[in-house]
Amino acid sequence: MVGGTTVARKKSLKNKFGVFDGINYFLLSMLCLLTLYPIIYVLFASISDPVLFQSHKGLLMKPIGFTIEAYRLVFESPAVLTGYKNTLFYVIVGTSINLFLTSLGAYALAQKDLYIAKVLTIMIIFTMQFKGGLIPTYYVVNQLLGHSRLTLLLPQAIITMNLIIMRTSFRSIPESLFESARIDGANDMTLLSKIVLPLSKPVMAVMALYYGVNHWNQWFQASIYLRDRKLYPLQLFLREIVLQNQLDESSMGIDVGTEAHIGVIIKYATIMVAVIPILCVYPYIQKFFVKGVMIGAIKG
Structure with missing residues (x-):
């Protein structure tokens, strides 16, 4: 009984840490995206077509048109x-x-x-x-x-x-x-x-x-x-x-x-x-x- 209880506790702790790690990775990934997005936005905006960009509203996930002018x-x-x-x-x-x-x-x-x-x-x-x-x-x-x-x-x-x-x-x-x-x-x-x-x-x-x-x-x-x-x-x-x-x-x-x-x-x-x-x-x-x-x- 003691051995079985110890194994059960280890599995429980492993599951808890597995869930914690998953949540931790998710939150850190979201933080990285929030940190990187301003740079990505500026990069895409800098190579977008000016006329199309000025009419765009909302998130910018890719260049709108393309120009390096x-x-x-x-x-x-x-x-x-x-x-x-x-x-x-x-x-x-x-x-x-x-x-x-x-x-x-x-x-x-x-x-x-x-x-x-x-x-x-x-x-x-x-x-x-x-x-x-x-x-x-x-x-x-x-x-x-x-x-x-x-x-x-x-x-x-x-x-x-x-x-x-x-x-x-x-x-x-x-x-x-x-x-x-x-x-x-x-x-x-x-x-x-x-x-x-x-x-x-x-x-x-x-x-x-x-x-x-x-x-x-x-x-x-x-x-x-x-x-x-x-x-x-x-x-x-x-x-x-x-x-x-x-x-x-x-x-x-x-x-x-x-x-x-x-x-x-x-x-x-x-x-x-x-x-x-x-x-x-x-x-x-x-x-x-x-x-x-x-x-x-x-x-x-």
Whole structure:
């Protein structure tokens, strides 16, 4: 009887977990569809016939007609090309600065023999909760850097949360490796470049993703500090298209005088042009993502 009861309980638990897993998979699938549908909608809209699309109502499950005219106009736009070049510059240079400075700061805070490490950590965490505000920040940045590209690179050169995650990752490296290297005459820069960074590739990949996406999506700081349109990132031009709901030669360099009906499609095409690069890069970094985040989250 006891054996039969145990078997029955196991079957009951198995059935319950089977039902739970089924419901869980269903809910997660619906969540994925809800997340993906806006991107699918924008993609289908960007390659749809403009006249047919404007008369369409409701869900969009496939392109209505087919045309890539909007993409042709987008890539012929001097503003979009300028925005692309500027954004690539901000992503590459900005992420390099972020990783360099963050790794230096994390390495210093990870040293267990640094007696003021806790004090420095508290001071750094303090900046997460208390900030000077927009107007004082603008005044300081404007006085020091003017309206140059540096206003988008230096003020956020180190993000506190990323610094803490990287510091925790560095602390997980066995101390014996450092002791052995120091016996062989290695200095701190050698330890950082030859031991710490090679062993921290997952967290470095995650930090590169965080910082890179932040630079790629950056528009607010650019709208505040930049005055020269030649320095605008792509997202700022995208904002002009989507939010201001206007397309003219003076702002975007796209001649839509005789094709005004394609203006709505151009918005969707521009959104896809801005999103696709990140979607292409993310799968290559995803394998490091969970491991890198967990390294920085397990230990304090």
